[in-house]
Amino acid sequence: MTKQEKSLTMTVLMTPDMANFSGNVHGGSLLKLLDQVAYACAAKYCKNYVVTAALDQVFFKQQVNVGELVTFYAHVNHVGRSSMEIGVKVVAEHLRTNEKRHTTSCYFTMVAMDENGKSVEVPRLLLETDIERKHYAAAEMRKKLRQESLEKSRALSIALSGDAF
Numbered sequence: 001m002t003k004q005e006k007s008l009t010m011t012v013l014m015t016p017d018m019a020n021f022s023g024n025v026h027g028g029s030l031l032k033l034l035d036q037v038a039y040a041c042a043a044k045y046c047k048n049y050v051v052t053a054a055l056d057q058v059f060f061k062q063q064v065n066v067g068e069l070v071t072f073y074a075h076v077n078h079v080g081r082s083s084m085e086i087g088v089k090v091v092a093e094h095l096r097t098n099e100k101r102h103t104t105s106c107y108f109t110m111v112a113m114d115e116n117g118k119s120v121e122v123p124r125l126l127l128e129t130d131i132e133r134k135h136y137a138a139a140e141m142r143k144k145l146r147q148e149s150l151e152k153s154r155a156l157s158i159a160l161s162g163d164a165f
């Protein structure tokens, strides 16, 4: 059996075109890169086209500076029938001092699609290490919380406007 491709690392230099009005890296520039790395990790894992279904609350703990080298560590934490949770850890490195900072972590739900836009089954995730089993268990909890939160917001929308989004 071929080894599953569950992890992907992408390193990008933060250039001045990514800056916001304060001269630091724009949150939107980071979100775009996060989405790209989650896409690449999920598509490489399932060997299929994938779309972004959801992104859990992203908290930018620390700012990222122009001139830093940012590495995105992506991993397939969990797999459902057609969905995959991709965890992404972001580490910014100062090029002259080599100082590294973990600036954020977030979780994407990516869904595999066929050419008709219908969700398709993805390979079952083989859990080979204790860390992978831990990530899987944590992702399963997040999936449950996500579903509960979705149901609550649907109920709230109906209560407020009679229409669920």
Ligand SMILES: CC(C)(COP(=O)(O)OP(=O)(O)OC[C@H]1O[C@@H](n2cnc3c(N)ncnc32)[C@H](O)[C@@H]1OP(=O)(O)O)[C@@H](O)C(=O)NCCC(=O)NCCS
Residues within 6 Å of the ligand: 051, 052, 053, 054, 079, 080, 081, 082, 083, 084, 109, 111, 119, 146, 150
């Ligand atoms: C994501 C999408 C495929 C889900 O469609 P759907 O009709 O609910 O599809 P399904 O019922 O077949 O569900 C597919 C999977 O998506 C998951 N899913 C659906 N809604 C979700 C949500 N809000 N959050 C997380 N996962 C979700 C389901 O749990 C299911 O997972 P599973 O197969 O592992 O059990 C659809 O909403 C879509 O195409 N969205 C647009 C995606 C896009 O264009 N993204 C780019 C950013 S705009």
